[in-house]
Amino acid sequence: MIQIAVLGYGTVGSGVVEVINTNHESINKKAGEEINIKYVLDLKEFPGDPVQEKIVHDYEIIANDPEVRIIVEVMGGIEPAYTFVKRALESGKSVCTSNKELVAKHGVELLEIAKRNNINFLFEASCGGGIPIIRPLNSSLTADEIDEITGILNGTTNYILTKMATDGSSFEEVLKDAQEKGYAERNPEADVEGYDACRKIAILSSLAFGRHVDFEDIYTEGITKITAEDIKYAKVLGASIKLLATSRKVGDQFYAMVCPVMIDSSNPLYSVNNVFNAIFVHGNVLGDAMFYGSGAGKLPTASAVVADVVDAAKHLNRNIMMNWSSKKLHLIDISQVRQRYFVRMKGSLTGDFDNKVEAVFGHVDVVGVPSISNEFGFITEEMTEQEYHEKASQLDGIIHMIRARLG
Amino acid sequence: MIQIAVLGYGTVGSGVVEVINTNHESINKKAGEEINIKYVLDLKEFPGDPVQEKIVHDYEIIANDPEVRIIVEVMGGIEPAYTFVKRALESGKSVCTSNKELVAKHGVELLEIAKRNNINFLFEASCGGGIPIIRPLNSSLTADEIDEITGILNGTTNYILTKMATDGSSFEEVLKDAQEKGYAERNPEADVEGYDACRKIAILSSLAFGRHVDFEDIYTEGITKITAEDIKYAKVLGASIKLLATSRKVGDQFYAMVCPVMIDSSNPLYSVNNVFNAIFVHGNVLGDAMFYGSGAGKLPTASAVVADVVDAAKHLNRNIMMNWSSKKLHLIDISQVRQRYFVRMKGSLTGDFDNKVEAVFGHVDVVGVPSISNEFGFITEEMTEQEYHEKASQLDGIIHMIRARLG
Numbered sequence: 001m002i003q004i005a006v007l008g009y010g011t012v013g014s015g016v017v018e019v020i021n022t023n024h025e026s027i028n029k030k031a032g033e034e035i036n037i038k039y040v041l042d043l044k045e046f047p048g049d050p051v052q053e054k055i056v057h058d059y060e061i062i063a064n065d066p067e068v069r070i071i072v073e074v075m076g077g078i079e080p081a082y083t084f085v086k087r088a089l090e091s092g093k094s095v096c097t098s099n100k101e102l103v104a105k106h107g108v109e110l111l112e113i114a115k116r117n118n119i120n121f122l123f124e125a126s127c128g129g130g131i132p133i134i135r136p137l138n139s140s141l142t143a144d145e146i147d148e149i150t151g152i153l154n155g156t157t158n159y160i161l162t163k164m165a166t167d168g169s170s171f172e173e174v175l176k177d178a179q180e181k182g183y184a185e186r187n188p189e190a191d192v193e194g195y196d197a198c199r200k201i202a203i204l205s206s207l208a209f210g211r212h213v214d215f216e217d218i219y220t221e222g223i224t225k226i227t228a229e230d231i232k233y234a235k236v237l238g239a240s241i242k243l244l245a246t247s248r249k250v251g252d253q254f255y256a257m258v259c260p261v262m263i264d265s266s267n268p269l270y271s272v273n274n275v276f277n278a279i280f281v282h283g284n285v286l287g288d289a290m291f292y293g294s295g296a297g298k299l300p301t302a303s304a305v306v307a308d309v310v311d312a313a314k315h316l317n318r319n320i321m322m323n324w325s326s327k328k329l330h331l332i333d334i335s336q337v338r339q340r341y342f343v344r345m346k347g348s349l350t351g352d353f354d355n356k357v358e359a360v361f362g363h364v365d366v367v368g369v370p371s372i373s374n375e376f377g378f379i380t381e382e383m384t385e386q387e388y389h390e391k392a393s394q395l396d397g398i399i400h401m402i403r404a405r406l407g
Numbered sequence: 408m409i410q411i412a413v414l415g416y417g418t419v420g421s422g423v424v425e426v427i428n429t430n431h432e433s434i435n436k437k438a439g440e441e442i443n444i445k446y447v448l449d450l451k452e453f454p455g456d457p458v459q460e461k462i463v464h465d466y467e468i469i470a471n472d473p474e475v476r477i478i479v480e481v482m483g484g485i486e487p488a489y490t491f492v493k494r495a496l497e498s499g500k501s502v503c504t505s506n507k508e509l510v511a512k513h514g515v516e517l518l519e520i521a522k523r524n525n526i527n528f529l530f531e532a533s534c535g536g537g538i539p540i541i542r543p544l545n546s547s548l549t550a551d552e553i554d555e556i557t558g559i560l561n562g563t564t565n566y567i568l569t570k571m572a573t574d575g576s577s578f579e580e581v582l583k584d585a586q587e588k589g590y591a592e593r594n595p596e597a598d599v600e601g602y603d604a605c606r607k608i609a610i611l612s613s614l615a616f617g618r619h620v621d622f623e624d625i626y627t628e629g630i631t632k633i634t635a636e637d638i639k640y641a642k643v644l645g646a647s648i649k650l651l652a653t654s655r656k657v658g659d660q661f662y663a664m665v666c667p668v669m670i671d672s673s674n675p676l677y678s679v680n681n682v683f684n685a686i687f688v689h690g691n692v693l694g695d696a697m698f699y700g701s702g703a704g705k706l707p708t709a710s711a712v713v714a715d716v717v718d719a720a721k722h723l724n725r726n727i728m729m730n731w732s733s734k735k736l737h738l739i740d741i742s743q744v745r746q747r748y749f750v751r752m753k754g755s756l757t758g759d760f761d762n763k764v765e766a767v768f769g770h771v772d773v774v775g776v777p778s779i780s781n782e783f784g785f786i787t788e789e790m791t792e793q794e795y796h797e798k799a800s801q802l803d804g805i806i807h808m809i810r811a812r813l814g
Contacts, residue, residue, distance in 0.1 A: 019550050023691065026617075030728075032728065124547070130694065131696060132543045132696070136539045139546070139714075140531070140539030140542045141714065142437040142714045142717040143709070143710045143712075143713030143717065144430065144710055271675075271677075271678045276695075283710060285429065285430065285706045286537045286711075287537065287704075288699075288701065289538060289539070289700035290698075291696075291698060291699075292696060297694070299692040300693050303550045304547075304693075306550030307546075307547050310549040311546060311549070314728070321439065323437060
């Protein structure tokens with residue numbers, strides 16, 4: 001029997017207990033041994049809940065119990081998670097976590113401690129919730145040199161953007177609705193400003209490129225400036241606006257960014273709606289691949305955590321090699337990134353405004369929305385962000401710019 | 408250095424050599440040791456090709472060389488592949504194969520030999536080409552009890568159906584075009600009759616449900632009867648027709664079938680077009696997940712084979728447990744499977760024909776295509792295949808039936 005402890009009995013923690021109870025038999029069969037939850041660490045009591053008898057308030061009890069071989073950390077946040085996890089790994093206990101902040105900030109160090117002690121630090125649930133992506137990146141796509149990862153990595157913002165497109169509502173209205181439904185937190189900053197997606201793409205990029213990507217180096221822009229009007233233009237263009245977290249290798253250079261992007265139906269991410277997440281990967285021999293599923297939620301996230309527990313149980317004294325070195329990956333400034341831009345500008349389609357636009361930008365595709373007057377939109381050819389900003393500064397009346405991957 | 412041998416220098420075999428050469432450095436890093444191709448077995452000579460010096464015509468040379476630790480079998484077909492693979496495994500060499508016929512027919516036996524000898528029999532490339540699906544099923548979705556796998560598992564038929572929908576052409580016209588482009592074989596039977604998809608869903612179901620699914624037990628119907636008219640009805644319904652290979656657990660019973668199905672845009676498989684493949688999985692705690700990518704082609708398939716080589720290299724003397732027992736899974740007869748049916752029938756929408764239809768089928772959704780006269784279509788409520796056939800036998804003039812998963 002393998003004894004485990006769960007740190008934190010919140011949404012994911014209670015999900016982990018539920019999944020282990022629900023699929024007890026099949027999980028034990030796949031782990032090769034019975035998995036038993038010996039302790040659940042939480043500050044609160046849970047009278048009436050069968051978990052009550054396992055509740056402890058003091059981490060020392062878990063840390064000092066040599067029977068506990070695997071620790072599930074689902075508290076979230078950096079502290080005390082970091083201290084607890086580090087201590088566990090140093091004392092030879094494997095750790096499975098859903099904590100993206102912890103992995104993005106301290107992943108390299110914790111992986112090294114695990115390797116040194118011949119145990120494992122696993123974090124499948126930290127990116128894309130229930131979607132299997134960490135393990136496929138690490139053990140399936142090993143024949144490839146990956147040159148792009150682009151994901152819809154945050155369910156809250158994808159729900160908001162989908163709802164804005166369906167209902168024609170404003171960001172503020174939909175956010176309020178999402179908060180009422182429990183899809184968005186009362187303080188939605190981490191989601192809507194892109195911070196959550198930023199940490200996740202940092203983790204995925206580190207594994208895909210084999211060098212450490214620091215989340216603080218990643219340009220991050222959220223969806224708070226996306227308006228109902230932007231969505232109308234997207235519809236006319238047969239496109240949708242998605243918060244994409246992307247990292248790419250171009251030649252010998254790498255860049256990473258999180259921002260809203262207009263994509264069309266030729267992109268497999270186009271039809272990923274509501275709270276679903278998806279991760280697109282391009283490998284130099286594999287070509288295109290995509291992984292799709294529930295990016296959040298109690299049971300999907302717990303499913304990924306428990307799959308890590310099974311893997312840790314199968315590798316109790318054997319480190320599963322991860323391709324994430326402490327050597328830092330240099331990211332180029334996004335001013336050097338080339339792409340197309342969708343731009344909204346004051347004026348009329350038929351006036352001399354588009355002459356002015358073409359004088360500055362050269363050829364552009366112009367687009368108008370019948371129900372929006374006194375402005376028009378255009379899509380530039382591909383150019384660097386720096387070139388875009390230089391050109392844009394020569395024009396008066398630009399309302400908004402959204403990066404575009406069209407046709 | 409780990410010496411490997413490649414059996415068969417056809418499309419996939421030459422792809423394997425190319426991938427190992429192209430990504431030599433990163434592959435060796437991930438394998439933890441250098442991978443070297445010592446032999447390539449083929450009946451032909453390849454003068455001028457750098458592989459020429461590794462070509463051998465006699466399997467004995469490979470079988471008797473104790474330096475060879477991993478054998479890549481990419482010849483296809485049952486014999487001599489089966490004899491070669493069995494002998495390799497019995498002598499302690501791991502085998503990686505892309506051969507779905509071999510895995511569907513002899514997978515259980517070969518996995519048992521590998522387990523007994525503490526080596527590995529791996530077959531990621533046998534289903535879904537480059538899409539990582541075998542390893543995720545086996546090592547990522549371990550917290551779940553999987554109750555459905557539904558895949559678009561054959562690129563040729565998906566290309567034909569996509570092209571029929573885009574161009575409005577007939578099956579025969581598009582097949583001819585696909586053959587000219589090399590997307591379909593001169594003898595297309597294995598693809599268009601669904602036999603290829605049948606073997607793949609048998610393999611995936613065996614792994615997902617943990618018991619042996621015999622491909623000969625799976626009801627299999629190809630796409631040869633799908634007409635340009637069927638596609639027109641699908642378009643009016645906002646649906647597409649896909650060759651789906653599906654296996655499902657309903658209550659305590661399992662069924663599996665391969666047949667064309669009408670699906671709408673709420674299904675994540677709806678927008679999987681051209682030669683792309685995708686595999687939808689539903690787990691009891693994970694919910695919906697989907698894996699998408701190139702289901703065939705030289706390099707994507709080779710990418711999956713080489714990923715298996717890397718895994719075999721990392722587990723030279725350690726069997727990777729596979730959840731596929733020799734105990735056979737009983738499949739219920741499809742006469743007991745419940746679903747909806749799209750039916751085309753002679754007559755007119757406004758005549759008394761739909762009264763007759765409703766007298767037999769109860770409530771149906773009726774659909775007409777403006778450019779098709781003297782017939783109409785209807786979609787039944789959900790019922791078993793047996794019920795459907797009993798009812799259908801009471802009506803004259805049924806032209807064609809396609810199973811439907813609509814809203």
